[in-house]
Amino acid sequence: MLRLTLAQMRRSIGRLTAAGIAIAIGTAFVAATLVAGGVIERTSYDAVSASFADADLVVVPDADVLTEPALEQLRGLPGVVAADGQTGQWLELASGTRSTYREVTPRASHPRLESQDVVEGRLPEASGEVSLPSEVAERLRVGTGDELTLRREVWTPGADVEDGGTWSTQDEDVVVVGLTEDSAGAFADTGGSVVAFPDDVLAWTATAGGEVTYATGLVAVDDGVDVGTVRATVADALPQGVVVRTVDEQAEIRTRELTGDEDVFTAIVLGFAGVALLVAGLVITNTFQVLVAQRTRLLALLRCVGADRSQLRRSVLTEATILGVGGSLVGIVSGVALAQVLLTVLGGLNPEVPLPSVVVMTPAVVLAPLVVGTLVTVLAALSPARAATRVAPLAALRPADAPAVTSRAGRPRLVVASVLLVAGVGLLLVAALGLSRISPVLALGVGLLGGALSFVGVLVGAVFWVPGVVGRVGALLGRTGPAARLASANAVRNPRRTAATSTALLIGVTLVAMMSTGAASARTTLGEQLEAEFPVDVALGRESSDAQEQVVTDALVETVAAVEGVETVLPLRTPVLRLADGDAADTSTTTGAYVGSRDELTRLLRAPEQVEGLADDTIVVGERTATDLGLDDGQLVEVSAVDEATGEPVGDGSASLTVVVSTLKYGTVVTPATLEATGADVPVDEVWVRLADDADVAGTVADLQDAVAESPVWVSGAALERAMFQRVIDTLLAVVVGLLAAAVVIALIGVANTLSLSVIERRRESATLRAIGLSRRQLRGTLAVEGMVIAGVGALLGSVLGLLYGWAGSATVLSVVGEVRLEVPWRDLALVLVVAVGAGLLASVLPGRAAARTSPVQALAVD
Structure with missing residues (x-):
């Protein structure tokens, strides 16, 4: 059976390739997202560890106990080369009419604890000297040997308690003695730090807030000395509650703290990948339905020569497993390649950010997409595999009629769909009509639950209402000619398949329309609020x-x-x-x-x-x-x-x-x-x-x-704030639409598969129509109209649902801001409809050619 399965796969390589592309797109998202998450984590780790320079230990106090006397005590411990505290102030630097605010840190007591490199001049060696990051010097138009003014706010206590005190501005002239570069990215978030003489920084810090304490301390250990031994010595010398960690341990802790939001980002993108995989599963189901229909006679002959049902089922599932593994591997390679290209481009655009030059491959990057992609493919093939074993050997020698929806199986589905839809809509209304004013977090949770329940209800009940909509739209088009009337009738002959195909497109379009509507409403609502707040x-x-x-x-x-x-x-x-x-x-x-x-x-x-x-x-x-x-x-x-x-x-x-x-x-x-x-x-x-x-x-x-x-x-x-806000929304919208566009592309592959299956099932009907005078052009036109109707209805219904969900989401999230302005993104919705109808037309080309190539005599001679 394995050799037979492989032979059948070679014969159906074209159709399997389309399904493989569907699964590859979804797994590429998973792989690229995991790689991006790894890059973010690695970059954060490198930036955090760079701020520790070449230290061996990091001292983290639980209170204001790490003072200058405590550091002096550490410097005298055996095996300790140097010990510094990390502190800094944001002060204003001015040169003429140019000024900037920058972080000012003390020069390290040892080269191993200095995180910036000197590119010109030297580091401060006396009071009144500073070293500037090169870009700061360029902005202030100063160089080594030039003077600039350092401006700081000083608090002067009053004569008595009631008097309180006053803040005053003090200027101090300093000399630039060197230029630095933050090559390791220790100050990537601030663009580099101004290095000053340690006594000056301590004096400035003391006048601003009393005794100087340090949030962390760095300790460099002498070469050849066991770091663990020095770690224990340092811990014993400090008060109880002070934690002494290695640089790697502290960097890992800080990285987890910094990348918490990135985990959310990764989860969101993986959610879009899940949508793409869900749609891919629907497409794969249709693909194997086509394959099973094509091989009906072969499967019947296999049953006649002794193959049992379990063997046929295993054959289909083996084919699905091979397809899933192959498509997933292609997706992994594509996703990693895409991540590498983006990494190279971003590295060139932002050379100051220390990004890795190549992506780091981990077991998760390979195994997770491979397992998920294969599992989705196998699960999607279960129904076609079961269908391949249901027909008796003799009955299977004749192509089966298209299955119909039975009322017995439909009543439970209808009840479940109705309950989910009503409950979901009710929760959405509760969240959108006032719950956010009581608790925005609760409203968001209720809104998400309501949206999920109602959308699942829509999908479960799609088999009841999607074919009806397709039939009515087809009936309207049927007035244009016989080809359109035939297309209208054929589009609803198999309600389950029509619903599944249109639903696959509906999912992607709904999400695209929802994000477009939400973004348009948010842009208008928050724009008006910004205009009112900052006119x-x-x-x-x-x-x-x-x-x-x-x-x-x-x-x-x-x-x-x-x-x-x-x-x-x-x-x-x-x-x-x-x-x-x-x-x-x-x-x-x-x-x-x-x-x-x-x-x-x-x-x-x-x-x-x-x-x-x-x-x-x-x-x-x-x-x-x-x-x-x-x-x-x-x-x-x-x-x-x-x-x-x-x-x-x-x-x-x-x-x-x-x-x-x-x-x-x-x-x-x-x-x-x-x-x-x-x-x-x-x-x-x-x-x-x-x-x-x-x-x-x-x-x-x-x-x-x-x-x-x-x-x-x-x-x-406020103009800059409004522009920045609009850029953020537009960028996020572009990213989201780009991610969801993959789901739409996959769904359109499903339209092509559905039309191909229609061609197989209607070979005799098509031959009869050709025999009584229907031209090849009219036959191709029938399939073209059918494809456009299925795709167009899916896109139209998805646009309507997306509009409603977008409005509900905007009303829920933005009502705490002010009066919500609900907008309709007409351009985006029209573009989605045009693309969907055009793609439906394109998807009908190959099935139409296949139908038109078969001569009437050959098709009628099937028996």
Whole structure:
């Protein structure tokens, strides 16, 4: 039987290749995902271990017990070459008008504990010296021997407890003595660390927060000394509760902590691979149904010459096992090759990230896809294998009629499908219509359960309603001619097979449509929330409030307005106002304000309704600011301008204004007439910018930063946040659609298999039609319409289901953010339908040619 099985596989190599491609795509996902997870884990491990330099031991205290005296004690232990604590501060470095925030760490006491390499100059050897990462030096436009300013915030306690204390900014000039490179990636997440003299770092840390303590300590052991012995000595010298680990042990622990989210990522991608394998299983089932139908006469003859049912079953399952192993091996090779290509490309695009040059093969990368792919193939072949043994030898000598759905078997299925669908829809409605306001986590769990139950109900009951939809659509097309009428009738002759084929496509399309709908709704909903939260695209202002000179000048405003992509520019004054309750003059509070006219702000703000009530006799107060200040809508307040530092009046007048609480989140807004009434002379110190709707946000903001690089102003705004948010959604959507597209491709292979089986079962019918005058073109057209109807209905139903699931998911997840805007991604849905119908047409080409090639006489002579 094995030789016969192999011979049959050689004869059916074309059809088996299609099924093999289906299983290979699914296993390629599994292999590539496992490889990617390994790369992420390895990269994280290397980055963590690189931060330990060439140390042998890592000291992890459970409290603030690792101090400088404790390190001095460790340095005196036998076998210890060096011991350092890991600490650092984020400080501002400035050179002229250029500045950056960077982590500053002390120079290691021994070269083995220094994690960065010197590429020019040297490391600090005295107070006031620093070494910079090369890219930081390039950004600040400094080199070895140049001076720069190190700026830090210092807390000065007050004279008594009630006084508290104050924060002040202190500047310190330092000299650049060297440039460094983080070749091992120890500071890959921060872009390198500034190295300073140890005494300086200790002094800066002490002034910022008291006694210096270290989160971890590094210990280098002398060559030839047993690390385990020194480990025990170090542990005995430190207080109880301090853990001493080897570098490998600590790196593994930190890697597991860092890659927890990556495990989630791996699980999500494996979920998409599972979808592809599920669809592949449906395709493989159809493929073996075709093969069994093709070999009906052969199987009957085998039964006649003595082969029993178990042998035939084993023959089909052996063929499935060989196919599963072969397809899985192809998928493993393809997945690993894809991962290697991506690794090479990413390594070239991001040379600063220390990615491995080649993928690391592990037993899991090979065995998991191989076992899963083979198991799915064998399980998918069980039903065709059982069908091959059901027909008696003599009855099997004639091709069997297409099986029909019996009501006896259908009633339990219908009940199960109905229960699952009703329960799932109910849970979805509960999650989407208010549960998220009580508990977002619970709502998400209930929504996922409801979606899963309802979708399983749809799939279980597909055999009842999918053929009906296919028949109605075919009936509409049947009015166009006899070929379409024949296609409509043939598409529903075997409801189970039609439902299985259309369902395979429905699964992939549903997920694609769901993700597209969810992404579109999330983009619109969160975009509106961002516009309400941050209505200004870009804002510019002077860096230091202590600066006496006028920074935001007319020339600067003209420079900003000239940048390509800028649509509207509004210079603003930001006085500090005192608001006194008109009914209680002794009750007052101070707040910052923006000065602008209603027309100007309406043109500039992304949410112009926030200044709808602004007038010369009103003050617009953000809802959260109103809550903080205890102001009510319609309240009368007396407004005057004061000095921000001293609180003393800076004008000789005041204005009585009515409070208008708006949807503006924070801050207050008054008109120029109000500021004039206070008599305060406040210079322009901010510029608000609105970008054109079609502007390249990232490029325009970068151009704005370059345009004002020589001026001491900051540049910020919500445009970058919105653009980043949209890029994240678009990127995730592209990845998800790309992953799910594999399931759609596999499903279309199933359409071709279904049509091939139809050709086999209808050979005599096709011959009869040819004999009475149906042309080859019309016969091919019949199969083309049938393929397009099956694929089109699957895509249409999947799009509708995906739209509904996408809306339900958006309402569940986004309702905690604000009012949810449900969107319909018409372009994406239309594209899916066009591709599906076109692919259904393409899938009918080979079966149509096979049907048209057979002459009427030959087909009628089957018996």
